[in-house]
Amino acid sequence: MTATDDAAAASPALGAPLDASRDAALDPALVDRVEALLARGGRRVLGLVGPPGAGKTTLGRQVRAAFGDRAVVVPMDGFHLAQSELERLGRADRKGAPDTFDAAGFVALLRRLRDPQPGEVVYAPEYRRDLRNGVAGAIAVPSDVPLVVTEGNYLLLDDHGFAPVAGLLDESWYLAPADDVRLARLVARHEQYGKSPQAAHAWSHGPDERNAALVATTRPRATLVVRPA
Numbered sequence: 001m002t003a004t005d006d007a008a009a010a011s012p013a014l015g016a017p018l019d020a021s022r023d024a025a026l027d028p029a030l031v032d033r034v035e036a037l038l039a040r041g042g043r044r045v046l047g048l049v050g051p052p053g054a055g056k057t058t059l060g061r062q063v064r065a066a067f068g069d070r071a072v073v074v075p076m077d078g079f080h081l082a083q084s085e086l087e088r089l090g091r092a093d094r095k096g097a098p099d100t101f102d103a104a105g106f107v108a109l110l111r112r113l114r115d116p117q118p119g120e121v122v123y124a125p126e127y128r129r130d131l132r133n134g135v136a137g138a139i140a141v142p143s144d145v146p147l148v149v150t151e152g153n154y155l156l157l158d159d160h161g162f163a164p165v166a167g168l169l170d171e172s173w174y175l176a177p178a179d180d181v182r183l184a185r186l187v188a189r190h191e192q193y194g195k196s197p198q199a200a201h202a203w204s205h206g207p208d209e210r211n212a213a214l215v216a217t218t219r220p221r222a223t224l225v226v227r228p229a
């Protein structure tokens, strides 16, 4: 990953492995940036934001790999409404839209994470693509972990209950890979989790793309724009 401004050219690597164990190392410029954040002391919260398939989860893993026990990743995805509730509400066909998340629950958790109580472990939910549902209590955040990384589409959205999130982040990094690369990776990931090639294409260019357009409107609020390599 490379931290750049908007004018810099991206050099995407299409077809790179999906295997998490083969993630590239975190860009040294981003390591320095996190170190500077941590040098301020106390609990720090870093937000990774961007459209579907931009590489937020991948970058989160890179930060975690670079900082080890000093960092925990708490994804916004853990606050997906349950598949059963989406079906009850009639929103399963646009899962991933802002009103398919428990935004208030996410905000409440971020408030707890911002204000760690000595000795208290805060538990966060994790979204499981294989189950198509979240699992409660999956991510433990001990009070002495200095860095919480949260990642998701709507961290900088000023609507649908997400408006308080931006104020709970110390920094936000907006991931902006080239759009064709992002879409190709998104289609491949949907296929990897069981969609047919046609269904993967239709979902990536349909519901995901509508969400991508909404996320793009929040980009000017980010502290930094990152062009994944």
Ligand SMILES: Nc1ncnc2c1ncn2[C@@H]1O[C@H](COP(=O)(O)OP(=O)(O)OP(=O)(O)O)[C@@H](O)[C@H]1O
Pocket: 013, 014, 015, 016, 017, 018, 019, 050, 051, 052, 053, 054, 055, 056, 057, 058, 059, 153, 185, 186, 188, 189, 228, 229
């Ligand atoms: N630098 C890279 N090179 C190759 N593949 C990558 C790279 N970064 C991410 N990918 C792949 O692209 C896909 C999307 O990445 P990732 O899941 O990190 O995106 P995301 O922003 O978390 O997406 P979503 O919003 O849907 O959760 C994944 O399959 C991931 O393995």
Ligand SMILES: [Mg+2]
Pocket: 056, 057, 058, 077
């Ligand atoms: Mg993700």
